[in-house]
Structure formats: structure tokens, C-alpha cells
Amino acid sequence: MPAYSYDPQPFVRPPELDGGRTGAPVAIVGAGPVGLAMAIDLALQGVRSVVLDDNNVVSVGSRAICWAKRTLEIFDRLGVGERMLAKGVTWKVGRLFHGETEVYSFDLLPEDGHKYPAFINLQQYYVEQYLLDRAKEFPDLIDLRFLSKVTGHHAREDGVTLTVETPEGAYDLRADWLLACDGANSATRRRMGLAFAGQTFEEQFLIADIEMAESPFAQGQPERWFWFDPSFHPGKSALLHMQPDDIYRIDLQLDPGADAKAEATEEKVIPRIRAIVGDRPFRLDWLSVYRFRCIRLDRFVQGRVIFVGDSAHVVSPFGARGGNGGIQDADNLGWKLAAVVKGAAGPALIASYDEERGHGAAENILNSARSTNFMTPKTPVEALFRHETLRLAHDHPFARRLINSGRLSLPCSLAGLSLQTPGEGRVGEPMVDAPVGEGWLLPLLHGAFTLVGFGDIALPDLGLRRVGIGQSARDYPTYDDRTGHALQRYGTGLAYLVRPDGHAAAVFRGRVDPQALDAALSRAMGRDCERAMA
Amino acid sequence: MSAQQMGLGARGDEFYEALMAAHDGLSEAESHALNARLVLLLANRIGDVDALKDLLVVARSCG
Numbered sequence: 001m002p003a004y005s006y007d008p009q010p011f012v013r014p015p016e017l018d019g020g021r022t023g024a025p026v027a028i029v030g031a032g033p034v035g036l037a038m039a040i041d042l043a044l045q046g047v048r049s050v051v052l053d054d055n056n057v058v059s060v061g062s063r064a065i066c067w068a069k070r071t072l073e074i075f076d077r078l079g080v081g082e083r084m085l086a087k088g089v090t091w092k093v094g095r096l097f098h099g100e101t102e103v104y105s106f107d108l109l110p111e112d113g114h115k116y117p118a119f120i121n122l123q124q125y126y127v128e129q130y131l132l133d134r135a136k137e138f139p140d141l142i143d144l145r146f147l148s149k150v151t152g153h154h155a156r157e158d159g160v161t162l163t164v165e166t167p168e169g170a171y172d173l174r175a176d177w178l179l180a181c182d183g184a185n186s187a188t189r190r191r192m193g194l195a196f197a198g199q200t201f202e203e204q205f206l207i208a209d210i211e212m213a214e215s216p217f218a219q220g221q222p223e224r225w226f227w228f229d230p231s232f233h234p235g236k237s238a239l240l241h242m243q244p245d246d247i248y249r250i251d252l253q254l255d256p257g258a259d260a261k262a263e264a265t266e267e268k269v270i271p272r273i274r275a276i277v278g279d280r281p282f283r284l285d286w287l288s289v290y291r292f293r294c295i296r297l298d299r300f301v302q303g304r305v306i307f308v309g310d311s312a313h314v315v316s317p318f319g320a321r322g323g324n325g326g327i328q329d330a331d332n333l334g335w336k337l338a339a340v341v342k343g344a345a346g347p348a349l350i351a352s353y354d355e356e357r358g359h360g361a362a363e364n365i366l367n368s369a370r371s372t373n374f375m376t377p378k379t380p381v382e383a384l385f386r387h388e389t390l391r392l393a394h395d396h397p398f399a400r401r402l403i404n405s406g407r408l409s410l411p412c413s414l415a416g417l418s419l420q421t422p423g424e425g426r427v428g429e430p431m432v433d434a435p436v437g438e439g440w441l442l443p444l445l446h447g448a449f450t451l452v453g454f455g456d457i458a459l460p461d462l463g464l465r466r467v468g469i470g471q472s473a474r475d476y477p478t479y480d481d482r483t484g485h486a487l488q489r490y491g492t493g494l495a496y497l498v499r500p501d502g503h504a505a506a507v508f509r510g511r512v513d514p515q516a517l518d519a520a521l522s523r524a525m526g527r528d529c530e531r532a533m534a
Numbered sequence: 535m536s537a538q539q540m541g542l543g544a545r546g547d548e549f550y551e552a553l554m555a556a557h558d559g560l561s562e563a564e565s566h567a568l569n570a571r572l573v574l575l576l577a578n579r580i581g582d583v584d585a586l587k588d589l590l591v592v593a594r595s596c597g
Contacts, residue, residue: 370551380562385553397540398541402542402546404550
């Protein structure tokens with residue numbers, strides 16, 4: 001067990017066991033990062049949910065540790081970003097070694113003017129703890145039910161009935177929507193017999209977390225170090241990351257036929273770690289063995305049951321695309337489900353979650369399958385090409401770009417998908433941060449539909465939140481382009497319609513035509529698709 | 535395009551994947567033959583014999 005001090009959550013007797021009813025429209029199965037983020041997002045929009053988890057502690061083991069800038073910006077909107085940043089280990093440089101020689105390094109955020117860094121490393125148990133603390137700030141909107149195992153569900157056209165088993169008996173829970181945030185082994189998905197298809201890789205990886213006071217990194221600066229064929233682990237790959245509390249994550253590739261149980265023992269692991277960290281004293285904190293998989297559901301929306309996070313798609317871990325992908329799922333679904341629950345939008349908006357996050361999952365799977373294939377050559381000719389790529393990389397920069405030790409999570413663009421109005425510039429992309437006024441741009445744009453204008457462009461009043469950047473005084477709030485980053489990143493004379501999740505839904509140059517804005521807003525709310533369906 | 539330039543741009547991973555896929559299911563001898571054909575096809579596409587000679591020197595010197 002990790003040194004982290006687990007705080008068991010109490011079982012609270014729910015009203016259903018005494019003939020009562022909660023009346024919350026949304027049931028969330030799974031209190032991991034995705035389920036908790038979902039509940040907080042809905043609560044911020046006044047939508048009640050019940051969160052059910054069969055366990056009563058946060059993540060056992062550090063599990064997902066790399067949280068990308070985009071995820072931190074979502075966490076910021078949920079009210080936990082700054083706490084995550086304060087505790088997390090900030091890093092942005094990755095180094096790649098072939099044998100003992102460094103062949104390549106990359107900087108994931110070479111520019112400043114952003115509130116959040118490229119990445120932080122933070123153990124999943126802290127992420128869950130901070131989300132749980134935040135969820136408890138909404139006692140009237142989030143009903144947290146631990147030691148509550150969902151053992152069955154029955155979906156109807158207008159809702160779902162769940163069977164829940166608890167230490168004090170079983171009960172039925174009715175909800176309008178069931179969000180399956182129950183992870184890679186989703187019991188909800190299994191019950192429904194849905195195909196979870198894709199590529200499973202033969203190789204296994206061993207994760208070891210060690211606590212060690214002395215940093216192995218140069219000048220103690222945390223980075224991501226990846227080795228192909230190091231002398232301490234010949235013919236295989238290895239990865240090193242730093243986490244808070246002086247804990248280091250080491251990933252070691254094992255032989256395809258390796259016996260996972262035998263590998264995850266101190267006798268086998270300690271000599272391998274010793275070979276990496278030398279004589280530095282360390283303590284083993286947590287061990288795990290996993291196999292790479294790149295698999296997904298065909299459709300994430302199944303009537304009133306919606307799959308979010310690992311229950312919908314699983315990727316291999318070297319791109320940090322699992323946890324980050326799951327939080328982006330929640331971010332995408334939150335405002336849509338809230339609008340539908342409140343009667344402000346129809347089922348087409350929910351269908352757009354499947355379209356947009358299906359696109360995100362496909363991109364994540366494509367990238368992580370490529371990385372995994374590069375890391376685990378399956379034939380002599382694949383091994384030959386990889387070896388020669390690594391060898392060329394010592395002297396030839398082009399070959400360094402072919403080395404694939406994981407392409408780290410970047411937000412996907414939603415350009416060309418149903419809700420976005422085609423246009424120039426950043427349409428479909430998440431808005432990029434910049435220092436404005438006394439604070440930052442993104443908090444001004446997130447959480448509600450917003451019309452933001454940069455420089456010389458006037459924003460008409462259609463009842464939407466309006467924000468001006470680098471503009472003279474108007475009848476709406478304006479902010480200085482404090483460091484020049486905003487206009488440098490966005491240009492001048494442009495306005496964007498921004499969705500509550502921060503993606504640009506439409507762009508206007510020179511002038512915002514009220515009719516065009518109204519049409520873009522209607523499209524972003526799924527009303528065009530609604531009409532097409534009718 | 536010298537060996538120092540980034541001719542593949544942002545699509546290097548896509549090319550590498552396609553190259554591996556081209557070899558999928560072949561025996562080592564068949565892969566060897568495919569590589570030979572591919573070198574000849576690429577040489578014809580590049581066309582510049584002086585540039586090709588430079589690349590032969592670079593490839594050989596790594597060995």
C-alpha cells in the first residue's frame with residue numbers, strides 16, 4: 001500500500017432503504033476522477049446527481065499521474081485547478097535516451113503567458129481526494145454514496161432503474177440518466193453485453209513507485225525520461241517520472257510471456273530499480289503490472305446510459321491520454337446534459353457528445369497504438385527499423401521525430417463536427433489562455449456560452465455573456481491585453497462564440513452579425529441537428 | 535532535401551505506421567525484397583544522383 005494516508009468514507013443510509021426517493025435526475029456510477037468531475041460539473045449548473053461507488057477510499061495506487069494543461073484548465077473551472085497545481089510536480093521537458101546516450105529532448109510548452117503548465121504529475125489518489133473535497137461543497141446537489149455497489153440496471157425510454165447493494169440492504173434507485181464512469185472493467189458495459197473492441201498488445205509493463213529523497217534528475221529539475229534499450233534493462237524500454245512527496249514512477253517493459261505475479265515481487269523489482277537509481281536509498285511504495293490495450297465502445301451513448309472515461313475507451317498509458325481523455329469526456333458532456341435536463345436542449349445535443357468524444361477517442365487510440373507499436377516491435381523487420389531509427393537519431397534530427405515514446409495528450413479539435421459553424425482560425429479548438437486584466441482569459445470564457453472579442457470589433461447584445469479583450473470601454477466588461485499575448489495569439493478584429501467547455505463554436509471577423517451569431521448559437525446547442533432529426 | 539531537414543513534417547508517425555503496415559505478414563526475405571524495391575522506387579522519385587550518393591554515404595557511415 002502507498003504511504004498516502006487513506007481516509008475511509010462513511011456509508012450514509014440512503015432514503016431509498018426507508019421507502020423514500022432522492023429525485024436526482026442523474027445517477028453516476030463510479031467515484032473516480034471522471035465520475036466526481038461529472039458530479040461537480042453538473043452541480044455547478046444546478047443539476048443534482050447521486051454518485052455510487054462500491055468502494056470507500058480514493059484510488060489505491062498512484063495510477064494516472066500525468067495531468068495535461070487542458071485538464072488543469074478544466075479542473076480550474078471545477079474549482080480544484082489551483083490546489084492540483086500547488087501540490088503537483090510541474091514539468092515540461094522530456095528526454096529520450098538510446099542506451100545511455102541522450103538523443104532527443106522536447107519542451108512541451110516553450111512559451112509563457114499561460115496560467116497552467118504543460119503538465120503536472122499528481123497521484124490519482126490526490127486528484128480524487130481534491131475532487132471529493134470539492135464535491136462535498138455541494139451537499140444539496142451531490143449525493144455521495146460509498147459502499148454502494150450497483151448490481152443491475154434496467155433502462156427504459158425515459159430513464160433507468162438501478163439495483164444497489166449496501167451493507168444495510170439493497171434498494172432500487174430511479175434516475176433519468178445513468179452515467180457509467182465505472183472504469184475500464186465497467187460492470188455497466190458488461191451487463192449490457194456491449195462489444196469493447198480493438199487492439200490488445202502482448203507486452204506487459206511493470207509500474208513501480210518508489211520514495212526517494214535524492215533526485216535522479218540533473219539539478220533536481222523534474223522531467224520525463226524515456227530509455228530505449230538501456231544497459232540497466234537491455235532490449236527493453238523504461239520510463240521515469242517524478243511525483244509529489246518524493247515519489248518516483250518507474251515503468252519497465254517486460255517480456256511478452258513474463259509471469260506478472262512473479263515480476264511484481266520485491267525480489268525481482270528491487271534489483272531492476274537499483275540498476276536505475278544506483279546507490280540512492282529508496283523505499284518501494286506501490287507495484288503493479290499492466291498490459292497495453294487500445295479498445296473502445298462503438299457508441300458512447302446507449303439510450304439513457306452514457307459511457308464516460310475508461311468505461312468507453314481504454315488507451316495505452318504512454319501518452320497520458322487515459323485520465324486526460326476521461327476528464328475531457330466529462331467536460332464535453334457536463335454542459336450538454338445539464339441543458340437537456342433543464343429542457344433547454346434536446347437529444348441531439350447528447351448525440352453530439354458521442355460524435356465529439358468518439359472523435360477524441362479515435363485520435364487518442366490512433367496515437368497510442370502508434371506509440372505502442374513503436375515501443376514493442378513484433379517482427380524482426382519492425383525491430384530492425386526501430387533500431388536503425390534510433391541509431392540515425394544520434395546525428396540526424398529528422399529521425400528523432402520518428403522515435404515514438406508516447407505522443408503526449410493534446411486537446412483535440414472539434415472543427416468540422418456538427419455543432420461548429422465552419423470558419424477560419426481556431427474554430428473547433430479549445431480557446432488558449434492569455435494574461436488579461438488582473439487575471440487570465442480562460443476563466444472569463446468557461447462555464448457558459450460567451451462571445452469574446454479581441455481588439456477592434458463590437459459585440460452585439462443577444463443576452464449572451466460578452467467579454468472584450470484589448471478594447472476601449474463598452475457596455476460589457478473589457479480587459480487589458482496585459483502582456484500582449486492575447487492579441488498576439490488571437491489577432492485583432494476577431495470575435496469567437498465560445499462553448500461552456502471552452503471550445504470555439506464560431507468565429508466572426510470585422511463585425512458580428514446578430515443573425516449569424518444567433519444561428520451559430522442555435523447550431524452549437526444542437527438545434528440544427530434536432531430539426532434534421534424531426 | 536538533405537538528411538538534416540524535416541521532410542516528413544508533422545506526419546512522421548503516419549508514415550512510420552504505413553511503412554510497418556507494408557511489411558505486415560511478410561517473411562524476413564520478403565521484407566528484405568520489399569525494402570530493396572522501395573529504395574529503388576525512392577531513388578527514382580528523388581532523381582538527383584549526387585544527392586543519392588550523399589545519402590548512400592550517410593547511410594553507410596552510420597553502420
